[in-house]
Amino acid sequence: MPETTPQKEAGRPASNLPPLSLHIPEPRYRPGDTPDFGDIDVPAVEATLRPSEATKPDAMRELSYGLVRVLDFDGVAKGQWDPKLTPERLRVMLRYMMLVRAFDDRMFRAQRQGKTSFYMKCTGEEATSVASTMALDRGDMCFPSYRQQGILIARDYPLIQMMNQIYSNRGDHLMGRQLPIMYSAPEHGFFSVSGNLATQYPQAVGWAMASASKGDSRIATVWCGEGSSAEGDFHSALTFATVYNAPVIFNVVNNQWAISSFSGFAGGERTTFAARAVGYGIAGLRIDGNDPLAVYAATQWAADRARTNNGPTLIEHFTYRSEGHSTSDDPSAYRPADEATAWPLGDPIARLRQHLETLGEWDAERHEAQTKELDELVKTTQKQSEKLGILGHGMHQPFETMFDDVFEELPWHLKEQCAQMLAEQEAKFGPNWKPE
Amino acid sequence: MMSADPQTGTKTMNMIEAINSAMDVMLERDPNTVVMGEDVGFFGGVFRATAGLQKKHGKTRVFDTPINECGIIGVAVGMGAYGLRPVPEIQFADYIYPGLDQLVSEAARLRYRSAADFICPMTVRTPFGGGIFGGQTHSQSPESIMTHICGVKTVIPSNPYDAKGLLIAAIEDNDPVVFLEPKRIYNGPFSGYYDRPVEPWSKHDASAVPEGHYRIELGKAATVRSGEALTILAYGTMVHVTKTIVEEMGIDAEIIDLRTLLPLDIEAIETSVKKTGRCLIIHEATRTSGFGAELAALVQERCFYHLEAPVERVTGFDTPYPHSLEWAYFPGPVRIATALTKILKD
Numbered sequence: 152m153p154e155t156t157p158q159k160e161a162g163r164p165a166s167n168l169p170p171l172s173l174h175i176p177e178p179r180y181r182p183g184d185t186p187d188f189g190d191i192d193v194p195a196v197e198a199t200l201r202p203s204e205a206t207k208p209d210a211m212r213e214l215s216y217g218l219v220r221v222l223d224f225d226g227v228a229k230g231q232w233d234p235k236l237t238p239e240r241l242r243v244m245l246r247y248m249m250l251v252r253a254f255d256d257r258m259f260r261a262q263r264q265g266k267t268s269f270y271m272k273c274t275g276e277e278a279t280s281v282a283s284t285m286a287l288d289r290g291d292m293c294f295p296s297y298r299q300q301g302i303l304i305a306r307d308y309p310l311i312q313m314m315n316q317i318y319s320n321r322g323d324h325l326m327g328r329q330l331p332i333m334y335s336a337p338e339h340g341f342f343s344v345s346g347n348l349a350t351q352y353p354q355a356v357g358w359a360m361a362s363a364s365k366g367d368s369r370i371a372t373v374w375c376g377e378g379s380s381a382e383g384d385f386h387s388a389l390t391f392a393t394v395y396n397a398p399v400i401f402n403v404v405n406n407q408w409a410i411s412s413f414s415g416f417a418g419g420e421r422t423t424f425a426a427r428a429v430g431y432g433i434a435g436l437r438i439d440g441n442d443p444l445a446v447y448a449a450t451q452w453a454a455d456r457a458r459t460n461n462g463p464t465l466i467e468h469f470t471y472r473s474e475g476h477s478t479s480d481d482p483s484a485y486r487p488a489d490e491a492t493a494w495p496l497g498d499p500i501a502r503l504r505q506h507l508e509t510l511g512e513w514d515a516e517r518h519e520a521q522t523k524e525l526d527e528l529v530k531t532t533q534k535q536s537e538k539l540g541i542l543g544h545g546m547h548q549p550f551e552t553m554f555d556d557v558f559e560e561l562p563w564h565l566k567e568q569c570a571q572m573l574a575e576q577e578a579k580f581g582p583n584w585k586p587e
Numbered sequence: 588m589m590s591a592d593p594q595t596g597t598k599t600m601n602m603i604e605a606i607n608s609a610m611d612v613m614l615e616r617d618p619n620t621v622v623m624g625e626d627v628g629f630f631g632g633v634f635r636a637t638a639g640l641q642k643k644h645g646k647t648r649v650f651d652t653p654i655n656e657c658g659i660i661g662v663a664v665g666m667g668a669y670g671l672r673p674v675p676e677i678q679f680a681d682y683i684y685p686g687l688d689q690l691v692s693e694a695a696r697l698r699y700r701s702a703a704d705f706i707c708p709m710t711v712r713t714p715f716g717g718g719i720f721g722g723q724t725h726s727q728s729p730e731s732i733m734t735h736i737c738g739v740k741t742v743i744p745s746n747p748y749d750a751k752g753l754l755i756a757a758i759e760d761n762d763p764v765v766f767l768e769p770k771r772i773y774n775g776p777f778s779g780y781y782d783r784p785v786e787p788w789s790k791h792d793a794s795a796v797p798e799g800h801y802r803i804e805l806g807k808a809a810t811v812r813s814g815e816a817l818t819i820l821a822y823g824t825m826v827h828v829t830k831t832i833v834e835e836m837g838i839d840a841e842i843i844d845l846r847t848l849l850p851l852d853i854e855a856i857e858t859s860v861k862k863t864g865r866c867l868i869i870h871e872a873t874r875t876s877g878f879g880a881e882l883a884a885l886v887q888e889r890c891f892y893h894l895e896a897p898v899e900r901v902t903g904f905d906t907p908y909p910h911s912l913e914w915a916y917f918p919g920p921v922r923i924a925t926a927l928t929k930i931l932k933d
């Protein structure tokens with residue numbers, strides 16, 4: 152066996168140079184290790200100044216390397232970034248975040264009970280979608296990745312429709328064509344979710360460019376994980392956004408893990424993800440993604456910036472993926488079980504609750520009651536949805552729908568294939584069979 | 588050379604001019620049409636297909652893009668979802684690959700996966716094919732890759748009149764269309780003999796192109812020449828090469844210009860092959876898994892009992908397109924003549 156592939160080699164002169172070495176990133180802690188995040192720099196809340204929305208990107212570079220925070224660890228909102236939301240608004244935010252968590256828990260269990268094939272939780276990251284969405288206008292278009300169920304919930308999309316999609320049942324507006332959680336809701340400004348990571352980055356830019364070229368006032372916003380920020384599409388999007396000064400907000404949810412690969416495999420050992428913006432001349436904000444008020448404030452800042460033609464913003468939400476990547480993942484195989492609890496930035500729901508309680512606008516009883524109420528709501532909705540069927544219990548859509556929407560009109564070859572499929576089904580189930 | 592004919596409202600146009608005119612008409616008629624791509628704005632494109640359009644329609648309607656095909660197609664998907672009709676240009680078909688995921692996984696599936704919540708009415712224009720000494724990265728014919736994607740239409744014109752009518756139909760279509768422009772015949776039909784001068788389009792009927800709006804329905808083939816001896820299926824440049832050889836050999840062939848590969852005009856193919864009993868398929872793209880394989884299978888499935896000889900294919904070879912040996916690669920007169928002799932033997 153040759154030692155190398157048969158490439159022609161350049162003449163290698165005798166040399167006393169030291170041998171080169173290849174660096175393979177390794178997370179700091181593996182199962183069995185005791186995680187210690189003491190060295191993560193968490194600047195004081197008041198330390199981060201808030202530039203005007205019209206500030207040129209190169210005059211605010213430090214914001215790409217810092218950490219915008221509003222809530223301190225005693226639950227007090229401070230500093231220039233405090234969005235000064237009313238208690239009423241804060242309670243709405245808390246409710247949405249708690250609803251996301253209740254929804255996640257129930258749907259996760261539904262998957263474990265075999266009612267659907269797959270589910271993805273966003274536990275610990277609720278703020279990164281709920282608080283961002285609340286800072287946007289209803290007409291703004293969101294291009295989500297797959298962990299942004301909070302957008303739909305914060306825009307009051309019917310829970311039952313989310314569940315119908317997850318079960319691929321006969322109420323599923325997408326007719327069972329998409330993996331669970333890959334929703335689509337144009338009237339809620341929620342773009343159809345793709346299974347291919349980061350593809351929606353350039354699409355959001357295109358939507359934003361179209362809006363700008365039409366003199367519209369709506370902006371676009373898009374999410375991806377820190378892992379997927381390594382995709383070419385991410386860099387294509389940033390290039391186009393900076394070239395055309397597109398009114399778009401890029402969210403990178405840095406939850407530290409991309410399935411089993413830690414953020415180092417996306418380049419996170421060398422710099423922050425917000426700093427990707429620097430090279431493109433785009434505004435970059437690195438923020439505490441577990442601080443709902445910081446998420447709200449940063450999004451509001453970026454939205455105002457985009458809406459006033461001051462250009463795109465990249466927001467890195469520094470957070471932690473507390474649960475497995477999906478229902479198909481076992482995180483205990485690659486990271487310490489207690490890493491989430493060691494995470495220095497806490498839990499976004501607990502932090503917002505603490506803040507409201509500090510303000511005297513919330514208390515343990517109300518929290519308890521709301522938890523119960525939301526669990527109940529999710530449970531009843533689930534029952535209604537399950538009446539429309541669950542995945543694997545029969546086929547729920549009329550067979551012909553498989554061929555609809557490949558094109559606007561059915562071409563001959565699809566008509567023929569459809570006829571063939573219907574004949575197969577008739578042979579199997581008889582002529583009078585109808586989907587449940 | 589463009590000359591106006593006041594009687595008929597037509598102008599003499601070559602293919603580039605016809606394609607330019609199609610975009611011009613659509614930019615005029617539909618405020619949602621936008622034209623974009625590398626060098627397409629101020630300069631008017633490396634093949635000049637977009638010349639003058641920016642000046643006439645403005646910089647937000649016709650503009651240059653970064654050299655980033657993933658971005659060009661991905662951004663066009665977002666524009667289409669907003670409600671525009673983007674017409675992105677990929678400078679050479681060889682460079683569609685960096686943007687292919689956006690085409691395959693996104694543009695092509697958006698309607699399906701969202702149950703028509705979102706659609707992507709875009710037309711990706713791109714010059715393709717060899718014979719211009721473009722080497723292996725400026726000569727490829729990716730049409731079979733396009734037709735293998737579910738949800739994309741593939742169109743290939745072979746003359747100025749068709750090019751304009753098909754491009755307008757493509758831009759008006761609500762599905763993503765890949766519009767492959769055979770660049771070897773931009774300026775005139777190509778005989779297949781590289782050492783003969785190319786006649787300009789102005790000497791041909793198809794160069795009389797209506798100045799205004801007209802459409803040629805996607806999915807309809809054209810019979811270039813009727814005949815009884817055999818059916819030849821071709822598209823783009825190869826339509827003209829085929830015609831030359833058939834005329835030189837004095838064969839009574841029926842030549843069908845497919846014009847749209849997907850959706851395909853199966854009726855035209857079936858009717859012709861059943862009439863002639865023989866079928867030769869010609870394309871410039873590499874042979875293995877090429878579109879000819881699909882055509883051969885369809886003909887075999889539908890016309891088997893009418894066939895008097897095996898279906899034959901004349902194609903490019905399964906190698907990258909060689910620069911200096913491109914005429915040896917090209918499915919030219921000798922390769923076609925050999926196949927014709929063989930198929931007509933029995």
Ligand SMILES: Cc1ncc(C[n+]2csc(CCOP(=O)(O)OP(=O)(O)O)c2C)c(N)n1
Pocket residue numbers: 298346347348375376377378379380404406408409410472476
């Ligand atoms: C283009 C592409 N490559 C690979 C995958 C498989 N995949 C699904 S999720 C995932 C990890 C993504 O991690 P990250 O972007 O950090 O987001 P997170 O799941 O942590 O929210 C991978 C590799 C995919 N869906 N798409």
